Amino acid sequence: MISCIRGEVLEIGLDHAVIDAGGLGYRINTTPATLAGLRRGQSARLETTLIVREDSMTLYGFADPQARELFGVLQTVTGVGPRLAMATLAVLEPDQLRTALSTGDIKTLVRVPGIGKRVADRLVVELRDKVGVVPGPDAGESGGVIGGPVRDQVVEALVGLGFLARAAEQTVDAVLAEQPGAGTAVVLRASLTQLGAAR
Known part of the structure; x- marks a missing residue:
């Protein structure tokens, strides 16, 4: 492997x-x-x-072990192969996917090409208790749980791209302050935009 x-x-x-x-x-x-x-x-x-x-x-x-784990978990559901699992992660951030599965949000799941209502229902039934993260009753609390790993992932990505760690951390913190519930891709794009403008 x-x-x-x-x-x-x-x-x-x-x-x-x-x-x-x-x-x-x-x-x-x-x-x-x-x-x-x-x-x-x-x-x-x-x-x-x-x-x-x-x-x-x-x-x-x-980009991170969390997404890889979800890729494997999705394929435990009948009818979901690697291609559909990857399409799901292309449309939904890992945190969005976990939330949709744990709350039974069918409307979000069927946004993925290839997932209809029947497959979405099956995903919720089989994976609701396996995804590991259930959002709190307050959006602020949920944002706090998600913000940590998102921040770490984006800072690591920016440092890997050659930006100084301190500048990366300050920029990511500023972006998360403005968009506390944003996913990794959104925060990364916004951070790159700010860092590019600062150069």
Whole structure:
């Protein structure tokens, strides 16, 4: 099992990246949010899962272990394979997905191409008690729980892109103060915009 890959980003496509690790170029299928945090020619680290089929071996990559765990959990549901699981994570941030599953939010789940009401119902029934995070009754409390890992992930991504740790932390804190419930991709984009303007 290949659980993670670190190396230089050689190529960034619409749904994948190629990372050079130990002289080998690994094609890794991933989500738009994860691709947004990669830069060609710079070092990156992705959590990965290798799916082996009779006619293929496919690597799927994630910015953090939480997303990789959800990718695996989604596939325990009948009718959900790697492609649909990845599509789900492309549309919904891990925190959004956990919340939708734990609260039975069918409307949010059916936003994912390939997930109809029947599959959404099955996801909720089978995964409601497995996702691990149930939002608190107060939005502020929920934001506090989510903000920690989001902050850490975005700061780590910015430092990996070459920004100073202190500048990254200050910028991410400012973005989260304005958008306390924002997901990783939103915070990363806003932080990059602010840091780019400051240069």
